[in-house]
Amino acid sequence: MYDRLKGFRDFYPDEMTARREVIDTVEAAAARYGFREIGTPTLEATELYTDKSGDEIVDQLYNFTDQGGREVTLTPELTPTVARMVVAKSQALSKPIKWRSTRPFWRYEQVQQGRFREFYQTNVDIFGSAEPEADAEILAFAADALTDLGLTGEDFEFRVSHRDILGGLLEAFDAEVDTEAAIRAVDKSDKIDDEEYYALLTDVGLQYHQAERFDDLLGTDDLAELVDFAGTDRVADAVSNLEAVLEAVEDFGAREFCEISLETARGLDYYTGVVFECFDSTGEVSRSVFGGGRYDDLIESFGGQPTPAVGVAPGHATLQLLCERAGVWPEEAPATDYYVLSVGDTRAVAAAVARELRELGHVVESDVSDRSFGAQMSYADSINAETVVVVGERDLENGEVTIKDMETGDQTTAPVDEFPGDLERPTYEDWE
Amino acid sequence: MYDRLKGFRDFYPDEMTARREVIDTVEAAAARYGFREIGTPTLEATELYTDKSGDEIVDQLYNFTDQGGREVTLTPELTPTVARMVVAKSQALSKPIKWRSTRPFWRYEQVQQGRFREFYQTNVDIFGSAEPEADAEILAFAADALTDLGLTGEDFEFRVSHRDILGGLLEAFDAEVDTEAAIRAVDKSDKIDDEEYYALLTDVGLQYHQAERFDDLLGTDDLAELVDFAGTDRVADAVSNLEAVLEAVEDFGAREFCEISLETARGLDYYTGVVFECFDSTGEVSRSVFGGGRYDDLIESFGGQPTPAVGVAPGHATLQLLCERAGVWPEEAPATDYYVLSVGDTRAVAAAVARELRELGHVVESDVSDRSFGAQMSYADSINAETVVVVGERDLENGEVTIKDMETGDQTTAPVDEFPGDLERPTYEDWE
Missing domain, CATH: 3.30.930.10 (Bira Bifunctional Protein; Domain 2)
Structure with missing residues (x-):
């Protein structure tokens, strides 16, 4: 070493x-x-x-x-x-x-x-x-x-x-x-x-x-x-x-x-x-x-x-x-706007969502390690993601994604083709 | 050397x-x-x-x-x-x-x-x-x-x-x-x-x-x-x-x-x-x-x-x-939002105007060399100032400043207590 x-x-x-x-x-x-x-x-x-x-x-x-x-x-x-x-x-x-x-x-x-x-x-x-x-x-x-x-x-x-x-x-x-x-x-x-x-x-x-x-x-x-x-x-x-x-x-x-x-x-x-x-x-x-x-x-x-x-x-x-x-030294922690969580065979859709969010200027991470739902959620928490967008196979069959507010734990679903849609910074509140 | x-x-x-x-x-x-x-x-x-x-x-x-x-x-x-x-x-x-x-x-x-x-x-x-x-x-x-x-x-x-x-x-x-x-x-x-x-x-x-x-x-x-x-x-x-x-x-x-x-x-x-x-x-x-x-x-x-x-x-x-x-290398030139030009005994007012414009986030220069009107205008041009705000003694007697658009050369006056007022980025057009 x-x-x-x-x-x-x-x-x-x-x-x-x-x-x-x-x-x-x-x-x-x-x-x-x-x-x-x-x-x-x-x-x-x-x-x-x-x-x-x-x-x-x-x-x-x-x-x-x-x-x-x-x-x-x-x-x-x-x-x-x-x-x-x-x-x-x-x-x-x-x-x-x-x-x-x-x-x-x-x-x-x-x-x-x-x-x-x-x-x-x-x-x-x-x-x-x-x-x-x-x-x-x-x-x-x-x-x-x-x-x-x-x-x-x-x-x-x-x-x-x-x-x-x-x-x-x-x-x-x-x-x-x-x-x-x-x-x-x-x-x-x-x-x-x-x-x-x-x-x-x-x-x-x-x-x-x-x-x-x-x-x-x-x-x-x-x-x-x-x-x-x-x-x-x-x-x-x-x-x-x-x-x-x-x-x-x-x-x-x-x-x-x-x-x-x-x-x-x-x-x-x-x-x-x-x-x-x-x-x-x-x-x-x-x-x-x-x-x-x-x-x-x-x-x-x-x-x-x-x-x-x-x-x-x-x-x-x-x-x-x-x-x-x-007492004015800034907080020593990373900031992350979105984590786009992909489970099952949903990578293409998850990637498209992540891409659109990045084009809006947001900091967006998604899975690069082929990990489980739980491991991804834990990682999203570790990087202080404000919102997690879950792109799962079952949701996608219904044309939906799940949006989770990481502060409150509240979650709801949104139509995948309306996310992000025209919104500058879509959050849980937009579909609750 | x-x-x-x-x-x-x-x-x-x-x-x-x-x-x-x-x-x-x-x-x-x-x-x-x-x-x-x-x-x-x-x-x-x-x-x-x-x-x-x-x-x-x-x-x-x-x-x-x-x-x-x-x-x-x-x-x-x-x-x-x-x-x-x-x-x-x-x-x-x-x-x-x-x-x-x-x-x-x-x-x-x-x-x-x-x-x-x-x-x-x-x-x-x-x-x-x-x-x-x-x-x-x-x-x-x-x-x-x-x-x-x-x-x-x-x-x-x-x-x-x-x-x-x-x-x-x-x-x-x-x-x-x-x-x-x-x-x-x-x-x-x-x-x-x-x-x-x-x-x-x-x-x-x-x-x-x-x-x-x-x-x-x-x-x-x-x-x-x-x-x-x-x-x-x-x-x-x-x-x-x-x-x-x-x-x-x-x-x-x-x-x-x-x-x-x-x-x-x-x-x-x-x-x-x-x-x-x-x-x-x-x-x-x-x-x-x-x-x-x-x-x-x-x-x-x-x-x-x-x-x-x-x-x-x-x-x-x-x-x-x-x-x-x-052909996509950015232009090699400085950008300046405002030059606040002070002539005569107007430094305090000019400084207050410059300060307010900076508080709005703009790039603002003003005279630090005790120079003439012409020398200041020439310097404002050399730094590509978009707008020059002239704070002159005569204008100030009328409670006004002069606002000059450096692209067109057009100028007009504005009440000094309305500049910048509530405007995010006041320009010549706001008072023409």
Whole structure:
């Protein structure tokens, strides 16, 4: 007997039914905003990651040399791939470019609850707009996706921050600070205690009292205080931009889900403007459910024209944890509209009935195992068939079939040539 | 600028729109037969292939050693994975097990028209039934999938054969024949000339006159002749089974697409009963579009209980060639129901209109780039918006919006508080 690999999952039909419903809901929300589906490769040249991505991702790559001697990698995230695709067809694509896709990615990391080595994300991005409306549309889509899943403002919150506020504040201290390292420290701040946090900040260049002050500043509700403290255009502009994004989010109907939270920093180095993370409001799911933000410099760094960009990538493993916590994870069971049961020499008629029901778009199973009445009825029950149509020899002599409601057990007969007839979804009630 | 890898493809939105329509059509056909979706890993332990698969596949593996020292492989086909999954939950799964999935696979082979190193298939399988109805249901699903795509009996044919007829005939010759190698030769027969074919057959154990006779036998329309020639139960049973499958296919409505073609052998060694391949009836697509068949021994060889199985795996690259040849490949263009155009200080109202239209399920874009009227109208045209709703300052003073039909260019005004109102899909015609 063979085993699957650690960190990889088999999804059997029951679980897949629920997963598919969630993925389709998220995809449909993106589609309604005009995010167009793209299809992307599983393998990329390794240099696509080693040249640009953070060290953490590079250490976790599934990379190898292919039979043609190429250094290749199982894509650990989508952003470098879409950057490559935008650059390759930059002239031909009308802006804004609005793309979506759902697919697996791979990172060799420690497996834990909600974290796998093969994990699925829906990536949703806008390229070619630096306006606050683009950031706001990403947040509005994310809110729609979650509310379409049945989640409410009691269940989740978007913690919104801005990279240039963080960077601008750090710059305002009289110190030589490694800004990217400091932002990574901020990103970790809610997972560690204050002393450890201040130690990280002093490691990257702040003095201890500056670290305390920085921490205080990030906790404020009053953005004007930050502008005053820094006294720079950079912080003033970043605060204006964050406020403009939140005003647009208000117009787009998603302001109620957002709160300013400057401690939210996102780990990846390539973010440049507004960043945000979705959290479980109850805290029961303790880690970030997903995040996103603006990354205006990335396309240029991949050799393209300067192209502002903003995106979000709901991850389906953590999203499942949130849905389960909130009690909105879909039922894990197959749905079947009809089972057409054939006993005796009635296969041709049963097949014709099944065929007509399928042409109406229904999910219809019939016997492929030459089984008894009882075995077929039991199987029909196991697949949650709503209605069983029994095509038996005796009934057929009278030109009839038997229709059984599997919920109530009620049954009746109907003329075989009137079933399904003109009915879109014939049931027991139509002939009782 | 970075390049994608050879044999891997980027699908931009126009092409992806068409691909998605085709994949959804094939998936929907399978779903209506009660094939349940499963999700499967991209990587498997390499031994899953080296233990069982044909040499050709093993030579083409994308395999490597992961960071934990495991020998792993990018799945070159689905069958070993589903066999592993069936074995792992054999007791819990009610039979017949009917599964489907659409996903990419990877083989390092020569790239040519309709053949890529990353290629997509929809796998559809039944486990747990040895009855002819199971084979027939697989053929009936495949026929439904193709006719749902707009293909007809003029466009495609299923060439149906039986492994035991081939094996039984070979056994009936007074010769020591390597049956699997001989069947691989049969599989190649339509790509090579007779002399080369006979040379292959003599290489694997037949004498030259036996090879000629074997070739003659495979060309017959008269299955009884084969039973007479062999004089064995094996061939008689195989002929009976093939006939029973075709009778069930007749009941299931797909007989018109099938013809007996004993030269059709399928390359893979694990097939055991009925096998078939789909071909372009016009021959313009010269290679097999896809194939399938019965593989009753595989589950047991993976350590499970003996479990009969039959399946088919339409490949989307060759299916695209067939659809394009037949003129039924979907239009490669995005579809957009509405563009809500905002000029002046009208964002809040425009956003509310867009939101209401999205709540009705429509695909709606609006400005995220702070652009002029003309630039927005041009963008709306580029995304094929059917209707543009102009939310302008002057109109709004009169409590109106302008509705423009992008097909005809006609436009009219509607009260903003009646748009969309109770209408499911408001258009220019509603207020003209």
